[in-house]
Amino acid sequence: MLSNLLARLPRANAYRRKFLDNQDDNLFMGSFESFAAAEAGAPPSKAVGYDNAQAATQLYSHQIYFYDYPALFWLGRSLEDGMTRIFDLGGHVGIKYYAFRRVLPYPDGLRWTVCDVPGVVRAGEALALQRDAAAQLGFTTALADASGCDVLYASGSLQYLPQRLSEILAALAVKPRRIVLNTTALHPDRTLYTLNSIGFAVCPYRIEHHDDLMAQLKQAGYRRRDVWRNEGKPIEVPFVDGGDKAYYAGCCFDLAG
Secondary structure, three states, X not given: OHHHHHHHHHHHHHHHHHHHHOOOOOEEEXXXXXXXXXXXXXXXXXXXXXXXXXXXXXXXXOOOOHXXXXXXXXXXXXXXXXXXXXXXXXXOOOHHHHHHOOOOOOOOOOEEEEEOOHHHHHHHHHXXXXXOOOOOEEEEOOHHHHOOOOEEEEXXXXXXXXXXXXXXXXXXXXXXXXXXXXXXXXXXXOOEEEEEEOOOEEEEEEEEEHHHHHHHHHHOOEEEEEEEEXXXXXXXXXXXXXXXXXXXXXXXXXXOO
């Protein structure tokens, strides 16, 4: 046992250096007791979180990736059913709005609201004006603005939030009619808190227990329409027990009744 531990130390130290020097890869490191503990354990040499100048100006690709298609399908069905108020939780500068409008017939009455951190929201508002999208695409920093929306859409964002989905829903005066989640970090056995390097910053990161997330939605009054795994999008937390079991997934749930 000791020999195995000693053999792992050089590899673990090399990985830590790679994590700290990372600029382009999506890397994970460490295991913590809570989201707050992960945030407190972030290395001091890096910015923490998305709310910084570089994150605000970093324009992510507006292309449609292979892992976008399950959520794209359900958003398309939602628009066909007259659901025109979409609340995009953690949608950065509106990257999915711009990507999906190439293939979805957006109705004239569409109101797509992105909720993100203040610096990113300011960049998104400026970009929407430049691209003549402000009539449909709006921005907010307040989770409470999801109240009364038709679709709560979260693509790869829940894992970065200190609040769990159940807490977000409980705080809304009027719950969304539909919830579409995609590329959500999940684990089959437990909830794992770790750190995620996104190059210019390090973020606390929650890999949620799959069964717990499904239970949160059911207890909030939602019924399942669809679930899927985002196969081919990798996630692993090296040198952590069970860190190789994490995966990305999504789902569509409707408010019962």
